[in-house]
Amino acid sequence: MKAIGIILAGGNNKLMKDLSKKRAIAAMPVAGSYRAIDFALSNMSNSRINKVAVITQYNARSLNEHLSSSKWWDFGRKQGGLFVFTPTITADSSYWYRGTADSLYQNLNYLKTSHEPYVVIASGDGIYKMDYNKVLEYHIEKKADITMVVKKMTDRSEINRFGLVTMTEEGRITDIDEKPLETNLSTVSTGIYVIRRRLLIELIEKAASEDRHDFVRDILIRYKNIKKIYGYKLESYWSNISSVRSYYKTNMDFLKKDVRDYFFKQYPDIYSKVEDLPPAKYNCGAQVSNSLVSSGCIVNGTIENSILFKKIYIGNNSVVKNCIILNNAYIGDNSYLENCIVESGSTIKANTNYKGEGEPLILDENSPIYY
CATH class of the missing domain: 3.90.550.10 (Spore Coat Polysaccharide Biosynthesis Protein SpsA; Chain A)
Structure with missing residues (x-):
């Protein structure tokens, strides 16, 4: 051109x-x-x-x-x-x-x-x-x-x-x-x-x-x-x-x-930098519906209408609904997240509950803890 x-x-x-x-x-x-x-x-x-x-x-x-x-x-x-x-x-x-x-x-x-x-x-x-x-x-x-x-x-x-x-x-x-x-x-x-x-x-x-x-x-x-x-x-x-x-x-x-x-799926393609990561792993009890789960993720809980970027861990009995979870985040056991954006590298502690009202709730390491 x-x-x-x-x-x-x-x-x-x-x-x-x-x-x-x-x-x-x-x-x-x-x-x-x-x-x-x-x-x-x-x-x-x-x-x-x-x-x-x-x-x-x-x-x-x-x-x-x-x-x-x-x-x-x-x-x-x-x-x-x-x-x-x-x-x-x-x-x-x-x-x-x-x-x-x-x-x-x-x-x-x-x-x-x-x-x-x-x-x-x-x-x-x-x-x-x-x-x-x-x-x-x-x-x-x-x-x-x-x-x-x-x-x-x-x-x-x-x-x-x-x-x-x-x-x-x-x-x-x-x-x-x-x-x-x-x-x-x-x-x-x-x-x-x-x-x-x-x-x-x-x-x-x-x-x-x-x-x-x-x-x-x-x-x-x-x-x-x-x-x-x-x-x-x-x-x-x-x-x-x-x-x-x-x-x-x-x-x-x-x-x-x-x-x-x-x-x-339609030509031409969209390209990006590629990492060598294992495919996503769904352990026993994991439930995923209408979601994108990227390479390197480990899922133990329930994922609905959400996007998980690379290397995400979802703990046992946790529920993630209508959320965006950015790279390298850790979601602890028994957590509930709805209408949230979790910043990359963040740890969401076990037994916590977050729900965004109206605009999505942005979570990171410094977010207040709710049980």
Whole structure:
């Protein structure tokens, strides 16, 4: 493909609460065996984008470890490859990334030394499958300066987390309302863009010269009446996991057969870093229904409508309902968990009882004990 890729994976969001204390949002576990960033990386690889940069910043250690080898997404090659850019103190800059546009500006050499005519920019917290070639074809057909991938949302409960767009029948975007308090609009930006590389360099340098740092506010919104910005409508599954509610809902979507089949049984595939772990073990008395149980788990109790990530221990007579249990957690005997998210590495003591009301309850080592 005649494009390079950039994945923006450096941000943090207070809507994730304690879940983002340990890791970047792009490193959040999804669907039992994946990280959120695996979806954008797989889409890049499947679209034959051979050169991809991941820009990281906040709590980047877990994400950087996950990206330590590019072979899992087939970027280990002589031409192109996978690049990870973190903030670096230089003679010209001693700042952390001050925004999405600034993160691009501080890594402008990546754009200037590339030769591909186009750039595909994606966020690291989107769960979806997409052939970016189709977006590029649409971009060229419309003779657009910038193309945004947009999605019509039926669930409006968190609509104000997104940038909302107004479009003409031809697809031209006429207005962008970034994270409004109130709106009647329902078409959101997914954080995926296609733009000509030379134009992106020009816009980023212009923004930096004016001390502007945000890609949406200082480029997209500022130039919406000057540059031709078009919207490419995404009709298939898409979700953004940057809040506790959306993270929980997205994982629970994978308990639906049609969603699982779409991501895991229909070409192209989603790839991730693979660990050598034994298959899950179900001991005598274990009962599991409508759940995803990953490798390395040992189950003694009852699991209903839940997702267990890798290396989870479920104690005798314990009940786990409508829960997400992250890697390396230990659930003691005779415990009852419902509508909870258990943080990785946590120990839930025996004979305890937790139930989330409304929004999922986040549990870790410091959670109060209830009997």
